[in-house]
Amino acid sequence: MDEILVLAEHRQGELRDITFEMLFAANTLGKENDLATAALLLGHETSGLSGKLKGACDRVLVMEDPELAHYNADQYLMALETAIKDRKPLLTLIGHTAIGMDLAPAMAARLSLPLVTDCVDLSLEEGRLGVLRQIYGGKINAQLAMKPSDHYLISLRTGAFDAEVEQGKSGDVETIPAPAWTNLRGRQFLGYVEAELEDVDIAAADILVSIGRGIGKPENIPLAQEFADAIGATLSCSRPVADEEWLPKSRQVGTSGKTVRPKVYIALGISGAYQHQAGMKNADTIIAVNKDPMAPIFAIAHYGIVDDLAQVLPVLTEHFAKK
Amino acid sequence: MNIVVCVKQVPEVTDAELEINKEGAEILKEDLEFDINEWDNYAVEEAVRIKEAHHGKVTVVTLGDEDCADVLRTALAMGADEAIRIDEQGFEFSDAAGIAQGLYRAVRDVPFDLLLTGAQGSDDGWAQVGLTLAELLGIPYASLVVGVEIGEGTITVHRELESNTQEKVDMPLPAALTIQTGINNPRYVSIMGIQKVRRIEIKETDSEELGLSEAEIGSQGSRVDSQKLSLPPVGEGADILTGSLDEICEKTAQIIRDKGGVM
Numbered sequence: 001m002d003e004i005l006v007l008a009e010h011r012q013g014e015l016r017d018i019t020f021e022m023l024f025a026a027n028t029l030g031k032e033n034d035l036a037t038a039a040l041l042l043g044h045e046t047s048g049l050s051g052k053l054k055g056a057c058d059r060v061l062v063m064e065d066p067e068l069a070h071y072n073a074d075q076y077l078m079a080l081e082t083a084i085k086d087r088k089p090l091l092t093l094i095g096h097t098a099i100g101m102d103l104a105p106a107m108a109a110r111l112s113l114p115l116v117t118d119c120v121d122l123s124l125e126e127g128r129l130g131v132l133r134q135i136y137g138g139k140i141n142a143q144l145a146m147k148p149s150d151h152y153l154i155s156l157r158t159g160a161f162d163a164e165v166e167q168g169k170s171g172d173v174e175t176i177p178a179p180a181w182t183n184l185r186g187r188q189f190l191g192y193v194e195a196e197l198e199d200v201d202i203a204a205a206d207i208l209v210s211i212g213r214g215i216g217k218p219e220n221i222p223l224a225q226e227f228a229d230a231i232g233a234t235l236s237c238s239r240p241v242a243d244e245e246w247l248p249k250s251r252q253v254g255t256s257g258k259t260v261r262p263k264v265y266i267a268l269g270i271s272g273a274y275q276h277q278a279g280m281k282n283a284d285t286i287i288a289v290n291k292d293p294m295a296p297i298f299a300i301a302h303y304g305i306v307d308d309l310a311q312v313l314p315v316l317t318e319h320f321a322k323k
Numbered sequence: 324m325n326i327v328v329c330v331k332q333v334p335e336v337t338d339a340e341l342e343i344n345k346e347g348a349e350i351l352k353e354d355l356e357f358d359i360n361e362w363d364n365y366a367v368e369e370a371v372r373i374k375e376a377h378h379g380k381v382t383v384v385t386l387g388d389e390d391c392a393d394v395l396r397t398a399l400a401m402g403a404d405e406a407i408r409i410d411e412q413g414f415e416f417s418d419a420a421g422i423a424q425g426l427y428r429a430v431r432d433v434p435f436d437l438l439l440t441g442a443q444g445s446d447d448g449w450a451q452v453g454l455t456l457a458e459l460l461g462i463p464y465a466s467l468v469v470g471v472e473i474g475e476g477t478i479t480v481h482r483e484l485e486s487n488t489q490e491k492v493d494m495p496l497p498a499a500l501t502i503q504t505g506i507n508n509p510r511y512v513s514i515m516g517i518q519k520v521r522r523i524e525i526k527e528t529d530s531e532e533l534g535l536s537e538a539e540i541g542s543q544g545s546r547v548d549s550q551k552l553s554l555p556p557v558g559e560g561a562d563i564l565t566g567s568l569d570e571i572c573e574k575t576a577q578i579i580r581d582k583g584g585v586m
C-alpha cells in the first residue's frame with residue numbers, strides 16, 4: 001500500500017500540535033485513497049514520544065541518533081532523505097513552521113521533488129494532487145492542480161486541520177537506522193534563547209485593545225491607549241508594530257508572539273494574516289475596526305466596523321468617559 | 324564581506340480591493356502600487372549594515388520585468404553597490420523552483436560570502452526561493468533570521484521559532500540566510516536618494532544568456548499544472564455595524580460592556 005509520510009515535529013521533549021494536525025490530514029486523505037499513514041520521528045531519547053503517535057497512524061518510524069537531539073537542517077535533511085528514498089511515499093507532510101520552513105525547500109531541491117508550501121487543504125484524485133493555499137496575506141485563495149508525480153512534498157499550515165486526531169489506530173513502532181553523517185555543511189545548534197522579561201502579560205488580560213500597522217504612526221498610539229484605559233483593557237499589537245518597536249515584543253499576538261484568549265479582543269487596523277489569527281481567534285468576542293471591508297480579519301471577527309480607526313477611537317472613548 | 328541580496332517587487336495589497344482576471348489565474352495588477360517586498364527591505368538593510376561594519380560589496384538581484392528596476396534603485400539608494408536584473412521573459416508562470424533556477428544561474432558566478440533573501444514574498448508566500456538557492460549552491464543556511472553576528476569565517480545567527488523563542492546556530496561562510504522582519508530598522512529612502520543612484524548601471528541578463536531552456540522554467544518547468552484563484556468565502560463573517568459613527572460607537576460600547584463586563 002502506498003504511504004503518506006508525516007514528519008513528527010517536537011521540541012524540548014514535546015510533540016507539537018502540528019504533528020497531530022498533519023496526522024489528521026494524512027488519515028483523512030489516506031482513508032479516501034487507500035493510503036497508509038506513517039509518522040517519522042527523528043530524535044534522540046524519544047521513547048516517550050512514539051507512544052503518543054502510535055494510536056494516530058499505521059506505523060511509527062523511529063530514527064534515534066545523538067546528532068538528532070535538536071532540530072538541525074543538516075542532519076534532518078540527510079535523515080529525511082534516507083527515509084523518503086527508503087519508503088518512497090506518495091506524499092510527505094511537513095509542518096509550515098520554523099522547522100518545516102527551514103527544511104522543506106532544501107529537501108525538495110535536493111531530491112528534485114515538487115513542493116507546495118503553506119497548504120491549508122489537500123485532495124487526491126486518481127493520483128493527482130490538488131492543494132489549497134492562501135495568497136496575498138489571506139485575501140485570495142489559490143487552488144492548485146499539481147502535475148502528476150510519484151512523490152510530492154507538502155508543508156501544511158498550522159491550525160488548518162484539527163489537532164484532535166482520532167486515536168483508533170495501533171501503529172507498529174519500527175526502528176530505522178540513522179545514515180552515516182557524510183553530507184553535513186557545518187551548521188551547529190548552539191542553544192535556545194529565552195524571551196526577554198516582559199512588562200505585562202497580555203495573555204492574562206480580560207480585554208485586549210490590539211493595534212496593527214493601520215495605526216499609521218507612533219503618534220497615534222495614545223489614541224488607542226486612552227481607549228484601552230477607559231475600558232480597563234491592555235494594549236497588544238500585531239507584528240509590524242513590534243517590529244517597528246512602537247510597542248515591546250512581549251505585546252505581540254500571533255504565532256511568533258503570544259496566544260491570547262481574552263473575553264474581548266478589539267483589533268484596530270489589523271488585516272488578519274493567519275500568523276496573527278493563530279494567536280487570537282479563540283477570543284470569546286472579537287471586534288475589528290478596519291477601513292478595508294475585504295480584510296481577512298472580518299472573516300473571524302464577531303463584530304466589524306468598516307472605518308478609519310482614527311475617526312472611530314475618539315468617539316468610542318467618549319462613550320465610556322461620559323457613561 | 325561580499326553579500327548578494329535577492330529582492331522582489333510585489334503589489335501592495337493590504338488596503339486594495341483585489342480583482343481576479345477572467346481566466347481566474349491572476350489578480351488584476353493595473354491599479355495596484357508596487358514596492359519592494361517587505362522582508363527584502365530588511366534583508367537589504369542588514370546587508371548594508373554588515374558591509375558598513377566589515378567592508379566589501381553588496382550586489383542586489385531581481386527577476387522581473389523592466390519596472391522592477393525600481394526595487395533595485397531603492398536598494399542601491401539604501402547602500403547596495405551593484406544591481407542585476409534578470410528579465411522575466413520565459414519565467415512567466417514559473418513556480419518557486421523555477422524562479423530559484425534563474426537566480427541561481429545569475430548569482431553562482433558572483434563571488435560572495437553571504438547570500439540574503441527575504442523569509443517570504445508577501446504575494447505568493449512560498450517561503451521557498453531562499454533555501455532552494457542555498458541547496459542549489461550547496462552551502463549551509465538558516466531561515467527566519469532575526470539576528471546576525473559575523474565571526475572569523477563563520478556566522479552566528481538567531482532564528483525565530485514559535486511563541487517568542489529563538490534558537491542560536493552557527494555555520495561556516497559562505498552561507499545563505501532568509502531574513503525575518505524586525506531584524507533591524509530599515510533606513511528610509513528619499514526620492515533624492517534614488518535620484519543620486521540613477522547613474523549606476525543595472526546589469527541586465529535573461530534566461531537565454533543564463534542557459535536555461537524552456538523546459539526548465541515557466542509553465543513547462545513548473546510542477547504546478549494550473550492555478551485557480553478565488554475570493555475566500557465570507558462564511559459566517561462579522562456582523563458589520565452600520566449607522567452614523569455615533570450610533571456605531573454606541574453599539575460597540577454596548578457590546579464591550581456586555582461581553583467584557585466593563586462598567
Ligand SMILES: Cc1cc2nc3c(=O)[nH]c(=O)nc-3n(C[C@H](O)[C@H](O)[C@H](O)COP(=O)(O)OP(=O)(O)OC[C@H]3O[C@@H](n4cnc5c(N)ncnc54)[C@H](O)[C@@H]3O)c2cc1C
Pocket residue numbers: 137211212213214215216237238239240241252253254255256257258268269270271272273274275276279289290291292295307308309310337338442443467
Ligand atoms: C514566520 C512568520 C511569523 C509571523 N508571526 C506573526 C505574529 O506572531 N503576529 C503577527 O501579527 N504577524 C506575524 N507575522 C506577520 C504576518 O504575516 C503579517 O505580515 C502581519 O500580521 C500584518 O500585520 P498588520 O495586520 O498589522 O499589517 P497589514 O497586513 O499591513 O494590515 C494593516 C491593516 O490596517 C488597515 N488600515 C490601514 N489604515 C487604517 C486606518 N486608518 N483605519 C483602519 N484600518 C486601517 C488596512 O486596511 C490593513 O487591513 C508573521 C510572519 C511570518 C512569515
Ligand SMILES: Nc1ncnc2c1ncn2[C@@H]1O[C@H](COP(=O)(O)O)[C@@H](O)[C@H]1O
Pocket residue numbers: 329330331332360362363384385386387419422426439440441442443444445447448449450451452453
Ligand atoms: N523574482 C524574484 N526576484 C528576486 N528575488 C526573489 C524573487 N522571488 C523571490 N525572491 C527572493 O526569495 C524570497 C522568498 O520568496 P518566496 O519563496 O517567493 O516566498 C524573497 O523574499 C526574495 O528575497
